Amino acid sequence: MFNSAESVERLVNWLARLPGIGRKTATRLAFHILKLPAEEALELADIIRDVKEKVSFCSVCCNISETDPCHTCTDPKRRKDIICVVEEPMDAAALDKVDEFNGLFHVLGGRLSPLDGIGPDDLKIKELLARLNDKISEVIIATNPQVEGEATATYLARLIKPMGIKVTRIARGLPVGADLEYADSVTLTRALEGRQEF
């Protein structure tokens, strides 16, 4: 395509492998990078090197971190008796923005998915169970409300409940701002099931 600039072609090819980025978007991005001041473009090269060298996983909560244990696990302002279990680091980041929650996280690194060959041993479930002791008052299971996320939640609840720890599941219902008219029936069922008294 760019027979005069092989490195641009390589950049386009690399970018086009990113999820949700097609060849045309990749080309547009490559030209944007090409037009950037050198130091700004090279900053990305440095950041990627940094990410790859510094970021690993917290041995406690299994979230991504540059320190071990991570800042969240060692933060003295957080409640240590509540653990919120999520699938991915992005989920923890999303929940962390909510003031409502001030406990700890546990990142499973995925969800049970027999079709993809992902079983309990492929997730950080052993690490979660190792954290549970009589100081933990509640485990909130915040896996995604999809078939596999629900199955993972049920599986975890069955493991943790016998230990005498309160296990809760985040509410599923209508998102704020939604239209009842357009909601699917499964969501409506969940919204009815989860109804609360005024």
Added chain:
Amino acid sequence: MFNSAESVERLVNWLARLPGIGRKTATRLAFHILKLPAEEALELADIIRDVKEKVSFCSVCCNISETDPCHTCTDPKRRKDIICVVEEPMDAAALDKVDEFNGLFHVLGGRLSPLDGIGPDDLKIKELLARLNDKISEVIIATNPQVEGEATATYLARLIKPMGIKVTRIARGLPVGADLEYADSVTLTRALEGRQEF
């Protein structure tokens, strides 16, 4: 956001500055990069370094190139008597994929846009005029069929025609596969104006 992994945060911030990439997409991309094997992620760092160090502009056609003059300008299989004038390197790349065209290119590096303060001196027009001699039989003006692209085309045609060189403009009309019903009236006008006999 990722208080445990500052470099990931920096990566998200960098990616979110790219055109058409919002914060959510940037986060998704950053996590994808985080999950890539180290050598694949670091490849991007190398490519960007390469792009910034190797790629500059061909002194003849002003297209991006790692060599000077570029491969297109020195390709013995190309017709040297036809020059196709485009706005950006991406436009040249798009036209280069078409078998119909086998001539040379000239990249203006933009289009006349008085509102943005871009005048003739900001484009590679001097370089284009320097290439025109009696060996050139035709200049095809392939700037984008938008207001500013048309103005640039008219401007160039007025400069080149007096030199006795044939100047043509790419056809504007209905794109292949389009619906007459949904076409805008300017496009339909152009399609009628540009009609050809069977």
